Amino acid sequence: MHGFAAVRDVSPGLRTLFSPDRVAVVGASGKPGSVGRAIVENLEGFEGDVALVNPNRDRILERPCYPDVASVPDPVDLAVVAVPPPVVADAVREAATAGVGHVVVITAGFGEAGPEGAKREQELRQVAETHDLAVVGPNSLGVMGTGRSLNATFGPAAPLPGSISFMSQSGAFVTAAVDWASDHGVGFRDVVSLGNKAVLDETDFLRAWDDDPGTNVVLGYLESIDGGREFLEAAREVTTETPVVVVKSGRTDAGAQAASSHTGAIAGSERAYEAGLEQAGVVRAESVGELFDVAESLDALPVPDGNGVAIVTNAGGPGVMTTDAVGDSSLSVAALSRETREALTEALPDGANTHNPVDVIGDADVDRFETALRTVVHDDAVDAVIVVACPTAVLDFESLAATLEEVRDEFDLALASCLMGGARARAAGMALSDAGVPSFFDPSRAVRSLDALERYRQVRERTYREPTEFDVDREAARAVLERAADRGTPRLGVEAMDLLDAYGIPTPDGTIADSSAAAVSAAERIGGPVVMKIVSPDILHKSDIGGVRTDVAEADVADVYDDLVTRARNYQPDATVLGVQVQEQVDLDSGTETIVGANRDPQFGPLLLFGLGGVFVEVLEDTSVRVGPISEREATEMVAEIDAAPLLRGARGREPVDRDAVVETLQRLSQLVTDFPEILELDVNPLVATPDGVVAVDLRLTVDQDQ
């Protein structure tokens, strides 16, 4: 559950967490190796005041110690709590009473540690709600803010200052990442170890960093996302200005199992996370390496206007490798203009390649690299550049680095570099990274780094539109669901087709007849051969008992009625038989069978699904999903992105189907399942799409009877 944001908008307030004036360490200790002592020591560089609180000591490490926060003479704005689990709630309450608004609970032994701990966590949450407190943790490593050199953690590493703000659901990973980053010259703005997220969670920090001018990039390591819908909405807003990069672990079945045993969180489905994070505009990284490459690039480089990349190299082979990596990415190899190529031909020696990748060849010095670089930068097709240099006798890497830095600054260029050497490339590579030109040995990493800019550009250029509100008959739909509830049946079939009618999703002409006479008159009204289906909430697989008959002529309707009812009775004598549906026969051959459906994810809520019927969904699993409610753009993407989409567009000589009608149906379905959260699962299968529209031929849904 997404906790704190529901209480109030904490975003501006969270600055205090990372940049307080006075910190109280509740549970401060002088005992070597203790957490309380580690925190006190880590706070030594803090540019504000630190007060030590411990009722059992007068002095700690030769500094005064207070029995409680209220006794601290000056006002405390952040309390870091590291007392034993049973007394945490009391300590937090005391701090709140003393006027503290922000608390970090370091202590473990809460939700992650059995029922007793869960109770403690519940109590802590109540204290926070009562006192309107911003609480990090429990079971947190702590928080760091380089603005005032705050290191309120018990970890062994402190970050360099920078503009990346970082939240992590693993405290150990904070330690590891900060240590590694310092070694690689990467700095942070704010860092928070989220712990158990009893109160503040990822959504709160997203919002906080959105408002923070010191944060260029938000980085997250998350194992679960609580309140997926709120996270999605917050991220959608944040990412219009600030890139958000996340490793969401537990991606694979094995990983999800490990994550659940680590945090005890109920895992939502990976497909929901994948869809939700994509819809939220989050750039997802799959490994730690990717996380930092992407973050560095988004922090250091401008986001270009397009995806055309020029490669300038002194070596053909590495040029080809770089091109391959571009081919794997969302970037494209820029087609250089004739002018550019003429200028390159003029400037470069024979044997050079003036097509992209531009090969300035093995005897190139720094000047020749610079000439080629300056020439391609002026080409309109070039939005970003990768310079790939192999060591040669005539090339000085340090001087090349200085030149790249100069050109990068002059043009505010999205530039990445590969200095493909070992010891001889190290200093130059470090200098480049420090100067905001990401530098690697492996060309594929340089490409990945620019690719992140393109992925973020696409996010930033999206226009988010609210889902369309169709004019629907909500009351009629509610009536259908209430009828089902009255009957006490959680599973519904064709008898619920009115639900679709109510939401404007076309269904075949038809009715449920409860006598053979009614069936005959319905068939006469509809005209032509009809489809007849037994209607019984107790018979889920109608076809299996011969409960569906197609192409029934008017003359046969009465007999078929009797036959269907008899079959149902024989199959299950006590089944409730509501009658027989008599339905206009839809010509399946003239259209394409599709499936539109929805289910409910524990984290993200309604999840819409689209695919083609038959083998496409069942064997090839060729489906698209989105977290609902979906906008027209999202519905359109769903229809376009399945592998079999060309069939809808008219592949193999077919007439294209009315895709707009499919898109509209998905949106209407999205509105339906959003309006009625009691619909747990719903499948329209098939929804037949023809060149002239769509028609929902069959329906199955499951309703939560407790709602």
Add this chain to the structure above:
Amino acid sequence: MHGFAAVRDVSPGLRTLFSPDRVAVVGASGKPGSVGRAIVENLEGFEGDVALVNPNRDRILERPCYPDVASVPDPVDLAVVAVPPPVVADAVREAATAGVGHVVVITAGFGEAGPEGAKREQELRQVAETHDLAVVGPNSLGVMGTGRSLNATFGPAAPLPGSISFMSQSGAFVTAAVDWASDHGVGFRDVVSLGNKAVLDETDFLRAWDDDPGTNVVLGYLESIDGGREFLEAAREVTTETPVVVVKSGRTDAGAQAASSHTGAIAGSERAYEAGLEQAGVVRAESVGELFDVAESLDALPVPDGNGVAIVTNAGGPGVMTTDAVGDSSLSVAALSRETREALTEALPDGANTHNPVDVIGDADVDRFETALRTVVHDDAVDAVIVVACPTAVLDFESLAATLEEVRDEFDLALASCLMGGARARAAGMALSDAGVPSFFDPSRAVRSLDALERYRQVRERTYREPTEFDVDREAARAVLERAADRGTPRLGVEAMDLLDAYGIPTPDGTIADSSAAAVSAAERIGGPVVMKIVSPDILHKSDIGGVRTDVAEADVADVYDDLVTRARNYQPDATVLGVQVQEQVDLDSGTETIVGANRDPQFGPLLLFGLGGVFVEVLEDTSVRVGPISEREATEMVAEIDAAPLLRGARGREPVDRDAVVETLQRLSQLVTDFPEILELDVNPLVATPDGVVAVDLRLTVDQDQ
């Protein structure tokens, strides 16, 4: 073209290239910055003799200089040639005459440099053939062999000794890779810059290193593979004992274009490379980073017997990340036995996780890590281990490294490690890598490194069987092709169905009738309704002109005959009409339409293809390919690996089709296109597969008329 191996088996001889007794530098120079001087200087550490050759100098760098190789007083076994392009062939000829068997041509300006250069390269190849010479290059950076500290290159870097042998189609990449590897403590056995591969190519070096006890792993950077078939056969042999890891660049369209402009090589199709390298047992790397991670792991670690991996960590989050990476790989998270878990429960504190990933928790010291490690190693389900350690106050990385090294050696364990820190992890990480425990920051790289062992294990466990030789009527097939050649038509259709009959591929009963009377009598003989198709080599798309009629009753056969011939005449008055095929009507609904086909790749020769008919191939591109001739195992894999394979196995209530018959058809087709290289392209579409067998309903092929 694969050159030298055709002349003689050079493998044992190639040792001399990397470990000669006396090297002559032909084109030696004292001029600063010249290639001739760089080679002389790089040879200074060589443990054999070096003779300088240059007709224009008496002494170079204060050493004696000879006018030609013949004048060198002692026998020379390797000549390194760096004279201007026009005199290279002469210099090589002179060296050969003087008894030199091995030559490295450094000089550029050959095949890569226009028609003039191509002529020179042809001449060089002739000299090599005449004198039975092993020639590297031209346009090569040179060769290195650490056995005798040979560095016969003009590059700036020299390798550390090791057991990885490395060939590269890019000289610059040799320089880059060697420099980088030295910095990372990675050494090489032999290194060769292949240059233009006028004589010796990748296949020759594969064979040479197969016989070399000093080579543990073969590494390759290749942009093209000449003589794909020979390479495949050689690699298949080599990889039974020595892993071969290759970056084949030009994977993507953009990359292939760049590669072709770099080397001038005609690119084979990426699908052929992908299939061929896989069939050859080559472990393919997609990036430079992957190439070296994989090489290091295969060089340092034993190949375990299975794919079960245990993760031992002091941090839950990084444990989950590692598990995710395992989920992405061919490894699996080992399910620990009850005994193991009980032993872990006993040894570890409360809060530890005794399931895999095993979490020894944050306060673990080295002893606790060691206990957990030794416990999991004894579990039968555990074949390899990854230790993931985050920095904590109580964990000493150096001492952990020493322990890991000890356990690794004691159990000859496939062990990889993540010391997740920066500066504080560096020394320990280096020590681990040096001791044969690959060490990384990013868990996904540790997993990749063990995954390489599993990929190679699968290669090594394959049993290669020769393709089955079916008893076929080769002469009958030849007659069909000759008839086509006589008619001067490269494209054939149903009139060539006899080709399939001759190779034992079932076809419907049928005949080509050249009169309506013949058609009627054929239909009578066949019985039942028939299919009739116009037969004309000039009409490729029979359906488009209404040239195919199905379900023709006997009574209508004469009329339909006339109608089809009229349609053909109207469509194209001068078309050759061979008649009308009258064919048994195959019930398409009772079976599944498949496509079996073959085309010809410039590098690998026959390429077999399999897929399901209709949208599966045309829209979803769901096909499998193999380089032919294929064995039963390969044909079976082709049928099993398409996405739609469940349909053949009986998904959705279908009866399974006779997959053995499909597999046999693929093998027979493979034999056909291998026997007749003049078949450029052949498609059986559809091959209808039913529970009782297969039948080839239609056929299209293209024949090379010059053969």
